[in-house]
Amino acid sequence: MKRFIVILCAVLLCGHAAVVKQSGRSFPKDFLFGTATASYQIEGAYNEDGKGENIWDRLTHQVPSPIKDQSSGDIAADSYHKVERDVEMMRELGLDAYRFSLSWSRILPTGFSNQINPAGVDYYNRLINEMLKYNIQPLVTLYHWDLPQPLQDLGGFASPLFGQWFEDYARVVYTNFGDRVKFFITFNEPREICNEGYGGTGFAPVVNATGIGEYLCAKHLVTAHAKAYHLYNNEFRASQGGKVGITISVNWFEAETDSEDDKLAAIWFRQGSWGIFSEPIFGLEGGFPKELAERIAEKSAQQGFPRSRLPEFTDEEREYIRGTSDFFGINHYFNARVSATTYPVNPAVPSLNDDVGVDLIFESKRAESTSGPVVKLSNVMLLLKELYGDWDFYITENGMSSAPGVDDTARGLYYKAALENCLDAIDDGIKLKGYMAWSLMDNFEWMQGYTSRFGLYAVDFEDPNRPRTPKHSAFVYKRIIKDRFIDHAYVPDASVSVMTIDEGH
Numbered sequence: 001m002k003r004f005i006v007i008l009c010a011v012l013l014c015g016h017a018a019v020v021k022q023s024g025r026s027f028p029k030d031f032l033f034g035t036a037t038a039s040y041q042i043e044g045a046y047n048e049d050g051k052g053e054n055i056w057d058r059l060t061h062q063v064p065s066p067i068k069d070q071s072s073g074d075i076a077a078d079s080y081h082k083v084e085r086d087v088e089m090m091r092e093l094g095l096d097a098y099r100f101s102l103s104w105s106r107i108l109p110t111g112f113s114n115q116i117n118p119a120g121v122d123y124y125n126r127l128i129n130e131m132l133k134y135n136i137q138p139l140v141t142l143y144h145w146d147l148p149q150p151l152q153d154l155g156g157f158a159s160p161l162f163g164q165w166f167e168d169y170a171r172v173v174y175t176n177f178g179d180r181v182k183f184f185i186t187f188n189e190p191r192e193i194c195n196e197g198y199g200g201t202g203f204a205p206v207v208n209a210t211g212i213g214e215y216l217c218a219k220h221l222v223t224a225h226a227k228a229y230h231l232y233n234n235e236f237r238a239s240q241g242g243k244v245g246i247t248i249s250v251n252w253f254e255a256e257t258d259s260e261d262d263k264l265a266a267i268w269f270r271q272g273s274w275g276i277f278s279e280p281i282f283g284l285e286g287g288f289p290k291e292l293a294e295r296i297a298e299k300s301a302q303q304g305f306p307r308s309r310l311p312e313f314t315d316e317e318r319e320y321i322r323g324t325s326d327f328f329g330i331n332h333y334f335n336a337r338v339s340a341t342t343y344p345v346n347p348a349v350p351s352l353n354d355d356v357g358v359d360l361i362f363e364s365k366r367a368e369s370t371s372g373p374v375v376k377l378s379n380v381m382l383l384l385k386e387l388y389g390d391w392d393f394y395i396t397e398n399g400m401s402s403a404p405g406v407d408d409t410a411r412g413l414y415y416k417a418a419l420e421n422c423l424d425a426i427d428d429g430i431k432l433k434g435y436m437a438w439s440l441m442d443n444f445e446w447m448q449g450y451t452s453r454f455g456l457y458a459v460d461f462e463d464p465n466r467p468r469t470p471k472h473s474a475f476v477y478k479r480i481i482k483d484r485f486i487d488h489a490y491v492p493d494a495s496v497s498v499m500t501i502d503e504g505h
């Protein structure tokens with residue numbers, strides 16, 4: 001009898017192993033699995049311990065509130081007071097890395113580097129040190145949208161002095177954290193900062209200088225990025241040995257039809273959405289995309305402007321900015337189609353939309369097939385490689401939103417599909433080094449307030465203690481990280497809702 005059981009088990013185990021082998025795929029050993037957050041979205045403590053006011057404090061405190069649910073990040077997920085719990089979640093998930101951003105105004109309350117706030121530096125030191133205790137690598141974003149208000153009052157990204165202010169801040173960051181942080185991202189999502197914040201009304205500071213603000217911002221942002229990169233090269237790289245790069249939101253835009261007009265329209269749209277930021281840094285010649293620059297110059301002349309609304313780079317500036325990144329950080333959230341025929345519909349003139357002259361067709365219907373979510377991350381990376389060469393890529397954000405609550409089966413499926421798509425890219429020879437899921441926990445989703453939840457962990461924003469609870473998707477992601485393997489057959493046990501920390505984490 002005993003022998004029979006042993007044989008039976010052996011047969012079962014053997015069969016199980018065979019099934020797993022057939023229906024799953026493995027990740028490279030050194031692939032970095034992580035999650036991402038941003039300071040204003042999670043920290044709270046908006047006026048504690050010497051922190052200065054930033055542009056999101058200012059915007060969310062406006063009356064009437066422009067935020068969908070009239071909320072703010074005043075408390076958010078209260079991460080300023082929850083270093084241990086936040087790192088505990090990372091350990092539960094078994095993360096290799098965690099990407100977070102520094103609040104500029106928590107470190108430099110006025111925005112200027114003559115006055116450093118020790119409590120702000122201390123908070124990030126405690127977070128970094130707690131992570132390092134458990135071998136979780138910090139990926140640090142210097143700027144994730146929360147500009148000190150005093151710098152905004154001086155023009156923010158529209159000021160040609162912006163690069164100096166950012167370089168000074170970067171020096172404080174490298175000096176204080178660069179002994180332990182080896183991966184810096186200067187800016188998160190230039191498109192959202194410039195096109196939405198200065199050329200539109202999508203994000204703070206809601207300048208809405210359409211057709212002008214986004215272009216000033218674009219030039220000053222890539223210049224500031226290059227200054228921070230050169231600063232690291234010249235003064236810190238030799239002793240600290242880390243990497244500095246930038247993260248651009250690269251969503252997937254393709255032609256609505258096979259017509260040449262639609263194909264061209266898709267290229268125009270990409271140029272306006274991300275080419276304008278990627279080309280100066282990653283392009284072979286540097287500077288803004290040539291055709292786009294010519295079109296804006298032409299339109300500007302027609303509109304009676306004495307010079308192009310898109311500022312020029314001198315040859316020297318072009319060379320200074322070109323090639324200033326150690327990797328290409330990609331944030332990716334959606335696919336859409338572009339048609340040559342759908343714009344303009346009452347366009348603001350001038351505007352970026354009018355300049356590129358095309359519009360988007362969101363494919364909500366096409367976004368899901370019967371076989372699950374369609375994620376086009378590998379398309380994005382293949383295109384970037386074709387345009388800019390063989391960079392190290394990091395997915396620095398990817399995810400989806402859902403209604404509040406822990407039952408998020410769709411998110412689990414999304415992450416499986418996205419990671420499978422990452423493996424497709426690796427199989428195609430893309431040097432993809434890591435993947436940061438957005439987000440570790442529910443947080444303040446900008447203009448959407450708390451109506452849109454992206455977390456692997458749910459946060460109860462009604463409870464003063466802001467308790468965090470793992471969602472279904474957290475178990476899915478944990479399993480993939482643990483095995484470094486996507487098991488196609490795996491379905492998490494719905495009765496298990498308690499996370500434990502595995503050995504070695």
Ligand SMILES: *[C@@H]1O[C@H](CO)[C@@H](O)[C@H](O)[C@H]1NC(C)=O
Nearest residue numbers: 200201208209210347348349
């Ligand atoms: C933004 O500017 C455009 C063009 O000037 C204008 O039509 C629109 O109403 C403005 N939006 C807001 C919210 O001010």
